[in-house]
Amino acid sequence: MSVDNYIILACVLFTLGAIGVLVRRNAIVVFMSVELMLNATNLAFVAFARMNGNLDGQVIAFFVMVVAAAEVVVGLAIIVTVYRSRRSASIDEPNLLKY
């Protein structure tokens, strides 16, 4: 199988993640969509590493996972706080700041 297919898959996953961010209302799901985008990127990194014949891409993928984990920590903290004060995890609910 050519590397191109992995790249295409990565792009599809990335797009799906982006669409998820746009269409889902639940903050957790939105956040998961973002994680999907990151993971799509990881796939791309690994595929490109293969294509370019070096290991950089694979190493980067590890770094990205760590960063994603850190992001989860921060993200969940914020989402939970908002949920506690609003009794809702909808991302459309907090809408006081506008215009």
Add this chain to the structure above:
Amino acid sequence: MTSLPWLTVLMVIPLLGAIVLMLLPRDRDVLPKQVALGFSLLTLVLTVVMGLQFQADSTAPFQFVESYPWIPALGISYAVGVDGIGLVLVALSATLVPVVILAGWNDVAPGGRSIKGYFALILVLETLMIGVFSATDVFLFFVLFEVMLIPIYFLIGRYGGADRRYAAVKFLVYSLVGGLLMLAALIGLYVVSAQQLGQGTFDFAALVGLDVDPNTQKILFLGFFIAFAIKAPLWPFHTWLPDAAKESTPATAVLLIGVLDKVGTFGMIRYLLPIFPAASDFYAPLVVALAVIGILYGALVAFGQKDMKRLFAYSSMSHFGFIALGIFVFTSWGMTGSTLYMLAHGLSTASLFLTAGFLMMRAGGSSLISTYSGVNKVAPVLAGFFLFAALSSLALPGLASFIGEFLVLLGTFARNITVGVIAALGIVITAAYALKLYQKVATGPTSPAVEGMTDLRGREITALAPIVFLTILLGVLPAGVLNVVNPAVERTLEVVGISDPPPVIPPIVQGGEQ
């Protein structure tokens, strides 16, 4: 030259005065006024002393020159110096400031806005005005040109009439439009200088020496021109003026229209023509057209005004049309005429606004013409000054504005007879609105608002008297001014490279020994 840095001293003294004023205790009502008057008079005296040392026959383009590097990285220096035109305008500023301080003695009621703030702003303005007329570094000029807006903005916005906020913002935004366009052009000029000289500069002499490509000139010219046209103001960049004039106190209006707006026309003479000769030539028909439209249009609109201060504003616009016209016909008559007209207009504006101010103060501040009637009967001295102001505004021969106006028309006529004739029509309309105003306000039966009005007091007469005196003096004996202005005008025209059209028939020499 003398060793004393005259121009810097002239700028520092009013500034010092402003600082002293701000340090005065809050609760003193009269002291700030006296201090302000003292500082402004000191400035005036020094200006006169400096003026007497000016050498009219000197070949140096500027006198009392000082130059210190300011931001060398950008080729900017603090450089000042005056030629004849700058000198007379500096003198005008120095003269009008003590006059308006005296006239505006009671502009700020005790207990309201800060009295010392008012006079401090006027003094700061004086510093900036003197600076802007004497800057020989274009960047310095621009900085002062812009910073000048702030004191005026506060003078209008804090001490003005009912709609003062609107007027102040309109004034400032309008001015900023011009200022920013000028900034862009100024930077363009700087870039050109950097390309040609290696290191960019703002030195006036160096910029005049540049060989700017005519197409570039045309673009850069517009940036400067629009700024000056808004400042002056020329048609159709004028609509800030009526509002600003109406909402200002008379003292502010005098400084704004009498001096500050001259920066626009001064800038045309000093910067536009020498730096962009090709573009000036190219745009001259356009500017002349705007000027002539302004002359007639301003006069016509003034004719129909119901508000005195707005009327003065439109009349000023009409007069600025004359001034711009004189500059852009490229004759020594026109340009000298414009310079004289600037002086004369400063004086006539002062007499108009100040007398009107005295009048309005006696009737609760209304500037509606219909409020007044028959002032001559109850306050003949006031009415007399009012008439004098009107006459000075309509350029009665024997008064300062006449020579300016006539020379401008002569210069125009010599270039283009049709334009000269059309512009000359303006003087009829001018007479019409000036005398119509006097007729409505001063003659006829006295109106209720005028009934029991007191005549002018000593302080007020003292403020007006020097204006009247100078107006007549400049009309009868303009030699002093002409002596210093002529060389500057000649030099400017030399740079532009245009000379006066010769007469059709060579004049016959007066023979014999005289």
Add this chain to the structure above:
Amino acid sequence: MNPEVMTAPSIDYIALLPYIIVGAAGVIGVIVEAFVGRNGRRPIQLVLAFGSLIGAFGVLVVNRTTLGLQAEGAIAIDGPGILFMGLILLLAILVALLMSERQLDPAGDAFAPRASALPGSDDERELTTRGYFQTEIWPLFLFSVFGMMLFVTASNLLVLFIALEIMSLPLYLMAGMSRRRRLLSQEAALKYFILGAFSSAFLLFGIALLYGYSGSVEFSVIADALAAEPGQTALVVGGVALLSVGLLFKIGAVPFHAWVPDVYQGSPAPVTAFMAAAVKVTAFGALLRVMYVALGGVRWEWEPLLWIIAGLTMLFGSVVAIAQTDMKRMIAYSSIAQAGFILIGVSTATAEGLYASIFYLVAYGFTTIGIFAIIAMVRDAGGEMTRLDQWAGLGKRSPLVAVSFGIFMFALASFPLTSGFIAKFLVFESALAVDNLGLVIVGVIASVMAAFFYIRVVVIMFFREPVEGSPAAAVPSATTTLALAVSAAVTVILGVLPEPVINLIEQAGVFLR
């Protein structure tokens, strides 16, 4: 790189000392939070924060001549890099001064006693009445500064990404820590987080594409690859585009600006100051480096992009700011507009443009800190009073504060004799030097519109009479006063005597690659 032989990377710890100091201080701060008793934390955190920031700045000054690529080319400590780091540290010190303010709010500082407590709950009230303060924000702050320093000197896309996250993640949390109006604050944090994560995903994907194209994440390798073979349309275009999106998001350029007003408004004023000043500086530093170093080979490609973005940003920010009624929100839109002006300098792709952008950032950074210092001071019992009409007559009630604010407004409106004027002068000059008249004209138009709302603030403060219930500015403690004084002084001095700073920037030279 030979995968079979692993050589230990050579690391010059002295050169990296500033990073280490700040980063380590952050780590220590976390440990302090864990092990030191409630009352002991604050002094230690303050010492840590100020000590590390000042120390790092000192080391930076001492090390200023040690230039070069560090850590195997991952970090470029070059002239502009040092300037940016220095600027970030200075701004961070001022922000720290604002953060340590405890006099303005009657209940204590600007931050919630416990961010996790439910807004309006008994729990929260109790914490407030017992005078609890949280100090967690300090290590977060230091981490963020650490991330910033790394961000502006990253010479490798991976480091860039990681630095971005180190800078951003603490900020998301800090945005939600306001003591007053906590719902707004939490909302700001949530939006900032979601959008920030979203944008970093774009950035990362862009990195992946560029990696795919060049086989490396090193700036220099990418630059060489682009110079050698400018083909490969899809990967380059996609990579450049997505990378730009990520960076432009942090800058707050239109159309990636949407988070800016909401987050600026919702966050506590010191944090907003931090975001508006330091984050903006950092993001521009990184953008400049990426564009000039890594993507310099295709600058004819991104130049038009930046022109368009710059134009849009200036105009949009200015136009929408006119319609604002909330001071913080107005300043937020103003900061969008200002980003547009800086982008003019970036878009020239010349050394002059670089210098102009740096000067602009210096000017803008200090002015912004001053503005938020004053916003924090104008308040009543319920917190900051940010409705514009509440500022009526401030000139009468608190003349000195109002005059300072006026100076800042005039500086943002780029009035002569303020830093903003010289900044705009330099930026326009750099654009005209490459004959980009169109962008300058758009800049002039935007400046006029922008001037309108800056002037309006002055009108409100000085020309309106104070209305019932509009209090004077609260008297701040020495820290805020100091921060305010420094910002005002820099704003004026840079306007009157900009020579030393201009020289400093020009001597710093250009980016290393």
Add this chain to the structure above:
Amino acid sequence: MIGNGAVVLSEGAPSLEPLAAATGVFAYLWLLIALPLLGAAVLLVGGRRTNRWGPYLGVLTVSLAAVFAIVLVVSLLGLPADDRAVGQTLFEWVFVGGFTVPAALQLDQLSMVFVLLITIVGALIHVYSLGYMEDDPDRRKFFGFLNLFIAAMLLLVLADNYLLLYVGWEGVGLASYLLIGFWQFKPSAAAAAKKAFIMNRVGDVGLSLAIMLIFITFGTVTFDSVFAAAGEANESTLTWIGLLLLLAACGKSAQFPLQAWLLDAMEGPTPVSALIHAATMVTAGVYLIVRSNPIYDGTAFALTTVVIIGIITMFLGAIIGSAKDDIKKSLAGSTMSQIGYMVMAAGLGPIGYVFAIFHLLTHGVFKANLFLGAGSVIHGMHGEQEMRRYGALRSVMVITWITFMCGYLAIIGIPPFSGFFSKDDIIHAAFEQNIIIGICGVLAAGITGFYMTRMVIMTFFGKPRWPDDAHPHESKPVMTIPLIILGIGSVVTGAALLYWGNIESWLEPVTGIEEKPLAIPTIVLEGITLLIVLIGVSIAIARYRREVPVLAPKGNLLTVAARNSLYDDAINEALVVKPTYVLSDGSIFVDERIIDGTVEGSARLVGGLGARLRRLQSGFARSYALLMVGGAVMVLVILYLARLP
């Protein structure tokens, strides 16, 4: 002064003999102007402090000037006929790149006669005013203005160049404005003053344009230099200069079509009407034309236009004078008509210049006489000016009556009264030039006979029509003595100037002189003229011998038109005033709606745009994300497009 291209003089340019420098008594020429000017300054600046003695000072300065004028004329007579011109440069006035105008005076034969007329008649009227204005609280100001007028008028006639003349020209206009509107509390007076000034301004534009044209043609505005070079200019230039000067003259001398202000100017106190609007200022136009004779000599077209304007005004004034019931307005019509005569004469060219001036002088005396007489009547009738309310006043105002009759006989041209000589000379010259002009002159003389007779009958003869409580009385000596002097003047001036003063040869060096043979003998022409005048007189006697109704009868169309001054106001209103208002309103509309509207509109547009755009910021994080995705797509597209070329 820096010479530049403008004054490069060609080699061997013809040189001009300068005027003899003013020495001896002439060195004090400037005193003529300075004296009244000083008076004006003291009276106007001094304020109320000078109320008590001010009027006397006013009289004194003018009287001194008159005495000095006589000294000057005597000295001038002592010089050879060809050298009776002296120049005095006071100071450098305006000098800009070749435009060099000194403040310089020139006293020649033409100026001299004007100086005499102005100072002597002026002095008499000052004296008369002491009585006439006795009760006016603002008497001091009145004398101040009068002095100002005398100074300006003297400057006008003594200036040695056009620009300085222009100063005097507008100066008299100012004085006229101030004096017409002297009773400012009367709206009609204020309006009349304004009208006079503005209509004069129209003429002044002509003068200033003429000066400019003269300068760009000749490179100088000094009379001598211009006139010396006038022959070299091409005819169309001279024609334009001539027409522009004529426009100026029309304004100042109330000639058609700028005549409307003169009737309204009668709102001023009567001495003003006598001095300014009869004897001196209104004749300045004639002075200007005669002074500029070398220019007119080169342009037949301009001269013909002058004649036509003169004739039109001559009839216009006469017709208006025949119908007005207000004694001053009737006299004003007469003034217009008589100045029409002079203008017509001036338009005849060298044949007529001298007689224009001659008639101007005699008219100055007898019209001042008539006006002061009318003033005396009005004074005696307590301000009543309607002739229909007079009647039979000869019995109560004997001196006034007798002196008025002297003026009357002078104006209608009965020998040997002064008008006879001057008017006949004009008619004579007209016939020499063109028979139609001559006939017009004779006809106008007939109408003069009619309206003056009507005036005299209605005022002094018939039955008294004044109310019982009017108690008309003769005026005080301070008023009657000037009247008597002027009355005598009306009798003798003509003959004296012609035979004793030898006016023709006196003026010849300035104006030149020319005579053409006439088909009919002079005596026949005089007879015919006299006959026509007598016919006019008889018609008037026939019409007004009977009872004059106190209320004016309806009258025929011509009478009604004439009573309305031939609708000049209506015409001006329709042609000038209305359009000005319309233009003004239009400009204001443009200003407020279009120009300021654009400014305000663009501000509002930006504000509205902002208000709309801020709606984009909906507050939903997901829509922000969508915006970002859209932005990312935009970035991609831009980058892709940038690649294309």
